[in-house]
Amino acid sequence: MLFSSATKANDDYVYIFGYGSLMLTPARTATAPDPEGAVYIPVKIRGVERHWNLWSERSQQRSLGVEQSIIPDNYVNGLIFAVKKDQLAAFDKREGPAYQRIKIPIENVTFYLDTHQGLIMQGEQNTDVFVYSPRKESSFYFDKEHNQKKIAMSYLNVVRTGCVEIDRKHQLNSQFINDCVQTMGLEGYLIEDDRDKPRYPRYPATLLRKAIESGDTRKAEELQGFIEQEWDNYLNTINEKWGF
Numbered sequence: 001m002l003f004s005s006a007t008k009a010n011d012d013y014v015y016i017f018g019y020g021s022l023m024l025t026p027a028r029t030a031t032a033p034d035p036e037g038a039v040y041i042p043v044k045i046r047g048v049e050r051h052w053n054l055w056s057e058r059s060q061q062r063s064l065g066v067e068q069s070i071i072p073d074n075y076v077n078g079l080i081f082a083v084k085k086d087q088l089a090a091f092d093k094r095e096g097p098a099y100q101r102i103k104i105p106i107e108n109v110t111f112y113l114d115t116h117q118g119l120i121m122q123g124e125q126n127t128d129v130f131v132y133s134p135r136k137e138s139s140f141y142f143d144k145e146h147n148q149k150k151i152a153m154s155y156l157n158v159v160r161t162g163c164v165e166i167d168r169k170h171q172l173n174s175q176f177i178n179d180c181v182q183t184m185g186l187e188g189y190l191i192e193d194d195r196d197k198p199r200y201p202r203y204p205a206t207l208l209r210k211a212i213e214s215g216d217t218r219k220a221e222e223l224q225g226f227i228e229q230e231w232d233n234y235l236n237t238i239n240e241k242w243g244f
Helices: 085-095 114-121 153-169 175-183 204-214 217-242
Strands: 013-018 041-046 048-056 061-068 075-084 099-104 109-111 129-134
Touching (some): 075 085, 075 175
Parallel strands (some): 048 075
Antiparallel strands (some): 013 075
C-alpha cells in the first residue's frame, strides 16, 4: 500500500504536502502569514490522484482531495513545507472531519530541483511527509457520479493560478504548470462559473473586499498589488494552458 496510518515523527519537524489552494500565496496566508524563513518546495508525489470528491454544503461547491491511485506511476504535484511536530494536531483540527492525515513514503516523493532534495534529505534518515486525504466514509464524500454537485470556477482558478505562481517563482519553465494540466483530475466533473459572485472564500477579490471592510489597510494594499501585478497575468496563462 502507498499510504500508511500517520505515525509519530521522531524529529522536531515533519512535512505537509499541499496540492490545492495552499499553492497560491494569498489563499495560503488568508488567515495567518507565512512563518519567517518558511520554505515551500515543489514536488511530485507518485501513486496518488487529484479528485474533487468532497462537497461543502455551506459554500455549495466541491473541494479538492488527493486519493490513492490504482496506477502506481500516477502522480500529483504540489508543495511540501515543514511544520513542527507539535503543530500537527492543530492542522488536523483545521482540516476537519472530512480529511484524514496519512503518511507518504519518502521514496514516492520526487523533487523538481536537486537543491531542494539535498535540503530535505540532508542528514535525515526518516523524513516524514504527510498529506490530507478525504475520508471516503464521511458524509461529505460525493464522487463524480453525483454530477449535480459542481466545482466552483472561483476555487478551481485559485488552485490553477497557484500552479502558475509556483512555476514562475522556481523558474521551472512551465514544467510545473504542464504537470498541473495533466493531473488536475477534472474529467467527469461539471464546473460552474461563479466568478461574478465567487463562492470560494479565499478568492483574491473576496479577500480584498474583506480586508477593506475590516480596516486591514496593510492586507488590502498587499492584495490589491497582487491582483494588479500578478492575478490577471496568471489567469491568462491558465487560459492558454487549459483552454478555459
